[in-house]
Amino acid sequence: MGKRESAVYIISVAAELAGVHPQTLRIYERKGLIEPYRTPGGTRRYSQDDLERLELIQELTAAGVNLEGVRRILGLREENLRLRSQVDRMRRLLGEAEQRVTGHPAGETVVHRVTVTGRRHLPDIRRSTPFG
Amino acid sequence: MGKRESAVYIISVAAELAGVHPQTLRIYERKGLIEPYRTPGGTRRYSQDDLERLELIQELTAAGVNLEGVRRILGLREENLRLRSQVDRMRRLLGEAEQRVTGHPAGETVVHRVTVTGRRHLPDIRRSTPFG
DNA sequence: TTGCTCCTCACGTCACGTGAGGTGGC
DNA sequence: TTGCTCCTCACGTCACGTGAGGTGGC
Numbered sequence A, B: 001m002g003k004r005e006s007a008v009y010i011i012s013v014a015a016e017l018a019g020v021h022p023q024t025l026r027i028y029e030r031k032g033l034i035e036p037y038r039t040p041g042g043t044r045r046y047s048q049d050d051l052e053r054l055e056l057i058q059e060l061t062a063a064g065v066n067l068e069g070v071r072r073i074l075g076l077r078e079e080n081l082r083l084r085s086q087v088d089r090m091r092r093l094l095g096e097a098e099q100r101v102t103g104h105p106a107g108e109t110v111v112h113r114v115t116v117t118g119r120r121h122l123p124d125i126r127r128s129t130p131f132g
Numbered sequence C, D: 001t002t003g004c005t006c007c008t009c010a011c012g013t014c015a016c017g018t019g020a021g022g023t024g025g026c
Helices: A011-018 A022-030 A048-062 A067-102 A108-118 B011-018 B022-030 B048-062 B067-102 B108-118
Strands: A044-046
Touching: A011 A022, A011 A044, A011 A048, A022 A044, A022 A048, A044 A048, A048 A067, A067 B067, B011 B022, B011 B048, B022 B048, B048 B067
Parallel strands: none
Antiparallel strands: none
């Protein structure tokens, strides 16, 4: 969060863009929700990523989540995204592995074949619904 | 939550076991954190699963998360656990698929082989750290 | 100097836990 | 009847956002 080059917004601008009080941004930082880059002089600089994170924070607090809740939810969401992309990657690898065995491209049938051979169900990721 | 047979604790007992006020349990229910079984007469009955969920809720509120935050965190955690077990299952399937190709059991080298053939990294699940 | 930054302290509002008060069925 | 249940309403505390007040560097 807050790479030197991309951190371009001073706190008043970031606050205006996010629609919050500058002091609110300082509170968010103290509570560990966001960590803007600091210039050598000690002033905060917010990046575009920071602004997107602020938008998420706004959504959650508007929905009634307090700051400690927001902090944990952001962490869990990140972890969740990591796990999702990992599942996607492994699903692709399984398709490729099957193709090497059968000699033709993987389709829906591949999932079935792998399932049968492996004696296990391959769960449908589309079932997992994102939260909040 | 709250299967008929396993829901054995009346609210006063559940509250005592969870270390909270009975009225607090009613609040948790109104906020959608927990849903005990109801007898035909309309009284609440809590199961062992409910009590474990209450313990989680206690941990989170003690850490300063408010009830809307708890509600979402519990949902995200569940989803997270589902994703983790899905990754585990697919990892096992990949090992089995590789064994069929190479003719010998999968080990650390299998991960490497699959990675090379698939031109992608197989992320290490042990990297993903559980949250709060 | 002006307008920003930094910080801390104080107030108002709201969420939530506790408790009281009044009801009804085993 | 006693002790539980159900519900709603009220109060106290705390978190958080807003704002003021005083500082210092471009």
